[in-house]
Every structure is written in structure tokens, then in C-alpha cells.
Amino acid sequence: MRVLFHTILSPFSRKVRIALGEKGLDFDLMAEKVWERRDEFLALNPAGQVPVLVETTGFVVSDSSVICEYLDEVYPARLLIGSTPAGRAEARRLAAWFDQKFHAEVTQNLVWERVTKRLMGLGEPDSAHIRAGLLNINYHLDYITYLVEERRWLAGDDFSLADIAAAAQLSCLDYVGDVPWEDHPDAKDWYARVKSRPSFRPLLADHITGLRPPVHYADLDF
């Protein structure tokens, strides 16, 4: 069986889980405590990060963007990046926006501070980071609102890797209760549409011991 090494609140792991689900590809999830830097895991990915996908053939692919490009090349029946150079550039631009900019400005300030630091025994959250994350998320939800005013999905007419990358980040923040959905109704409507997709369902069943998500996390009509 295909195996995906992941951590529950890694947005990049979630991105690949959704992509595999959209493509209808079965896989087993293996939780990896990346901070333990296991030798066997470092042999799979010397960068020491999740996600890492191990195909049934034993072929190993790491880095969420590399995995998603690989999946679109090898399982093209349902394309996630798009079919024209311009459409693909737009889906990739927005996926990179959420993977890099949103992650640095929001997810690291909130999920890292509130959860990962604790799991790794690195102490209390830094309140300056929390404040920055809670401020920055509004700009990104405004950007989503701007995009879905003109488009059905973030990169255009079709659901794409852009939606997957954005929803993967937001789902981690939603787990810790940090998304001001009520202030951004159009972004909320877009997220509800992503959330109701079968590929997203397994993420809503995620559960971290000692850290219960808010009630609306798994609610499709939140």
C-alpha cells in the first residue's frame, strides 16, 4: 500500500492528503514525530520534513509541492494544477502564496506557537507572534474574498491546487479555533464548499490527544 508520512497539524501533509483524496488514490497514514529525527525517516527525506510519500513500488517523493506535481503527472485522469500554461501558472502562484506567505505570516505564528512548540516541549506561546498571526489572517481572508468575487474557485473555474493549499492551511488554524469566519462571509462560503468535498472528510476526523478542536471544526454547516 502507498504510505504518506505526516503530522496531523502539518498543513503541507494535509495538502497532500486532500490531493490524494481528489485523485481517488488509497494510502495509509503514518504519523512521524519529525522532531525526533529518526534515521529511517531521514533516509527517506534528508530534509527531515513531512509529508513524504512512498509509492507501492517503493518510489519516494518528498515536499508537498513536488508530491502534487508528481501526482498530476502520474495520475492525470483528474488534473489538480490545470490544463493550460496560464491556468497552471495561476494555480501554482496561489498555491505558493498559501504555502509560503500565508504559512509564514499566519500558520507559523499561531499553530506553531500554540501547538507545535508545546508538543516539542519548547515552552509557552509568544504573545507577539499570536497577535501578529491573528492580525495577518484577516488580510489573507480578504484576499480569498477578492478572488472568489470574480471566480468560482481561487484560481478560476475549476477546483485546483490553489484551493487545496489554502484550505490545508486554514484547516489547521480552524482546528485551533483561530479563524474569524464571521467577519469574512464570502471566504467562509468558499471554505464550506471545500469542506464538503469527500477528499476533505478524513481531515475533519483528525484528533490530537489533549487538544480538542472547536465544535464547528467538523461541522459542514459551521
Added chain:
Amino acid sequence: MRVLFHTILSPFSRKVRIALGEKGLDFDLMAEKVWERRDEFLALNPAGQVPVLVETTGFVVSDSSVICEYLDEVYPARLLIGSTPAGRAEARRLAAWFDQKFHAEVTQNLVWERVTKRLMGLGEPDSAHIRAGLLNINYHLDYITYLVEERRWLAGDDFSLADIAAAAQLSCLDYVGDVPWEDHPDAKDWYARVKSRPSFRPLLADHITGLRPPVHYADLDF
């Protein structure tokens, strides 16, 4: 004419300059002071970062990885990412390694601290960052050595985006004199091979007012 918005010591801009050169595509360079956040530039790329490529048709692509994927799709005569899914995954994995890991652990600690901060008027370099960068670069040069012991180029038999991404980062560090080449002769030999390519030549003529590169920077037999 095709236009590339760049800054001289942006490794991501350099990556695209080399890629365009490898493909034999002409372009005009436009220096962009990204920290001034010009409205016209933000309209091209709301992320406010270089590189941004504007095609002769007016089509705009931003983010160095997105631009390189686009170039390989639209100008495939000379492929830079590879031709098989496994080869492409390896070239992309290593490009991501240098774009993300090397950049965060080395380039930001050294080039940002020594140059960008000064250009932006943000004060003196932080010595803890400089020390971290000067230590970390050795691990990455060791990794390059490990790769070229087994392979002709970083990702395999062919020169690829992996070499371009790595050399783009290293060329910025070389400009500020921070690469301990003598301690890593195999990595130095690989870099000399990249440096001698015609696509790399324009980078060696780069010059920042008030910041002269070391003599070996433009020397092919350094």
C-alpha cells in the same frame, strides 16, 4: 521585449535569469526596489516579491518556481526540470531544498543581514545570524559534495533546475565573500562548471554600488 523584474542579490531572480539564459530567451532586466512597494509593481504581483516575468504578450508570471515550471511548459526545446516523473521529482526536490532550506539557513542569515538590511536602512547585521549562516553553509556544501560524488549534476546526469537553484543561492553568497570554497573542493568543482556556462555569465558582471564583490567572484578559474 520580455521583461524580468529583479533585484541583483535576490537568489530567486538569479534562478530565473539563469533559466532564461539556458533556454536562449532574450529579456530586459528591470531593477525593482521591492521594499518601496510601488503600486504598479504590486498590481503585477500582489505578493510584492521579485522575480516577476512579463512576457511580450503581456502575460505575467511571478514566483521563481512558478516561472521555471511555466518556461519548461512553454519553451520545452531545452527541458530544465527533466523528462521522467522520477527525474522531475528529484530535480524539484533539490530545487526546493535550495530555495527553502538553504535560503532560510544560509542566505537569509548572511545576504539579508550583510546587504539587504543596509539597503533598506534597517541597521547593522546581527552577529548571531552571521555566525549561524557561516556554520550552516558547510552542511549544505557537504550535501552538494555527497550528490556530485555519485552524479554528474546535482539531480542526475543532466544539468537541471536543481543546479540552477543551488548556484543561484551560492552566487549571492559568493558576491559577499561568504563561501568557504577551499574547504569543499568537490562542491567548488561543481560550481566552477556551472559558472562557466554562458547562462551564468551575465550574473558575473553584476555590480552593486558601494559593494564590490571579491576578486574571485567573476573569475572562472577561482
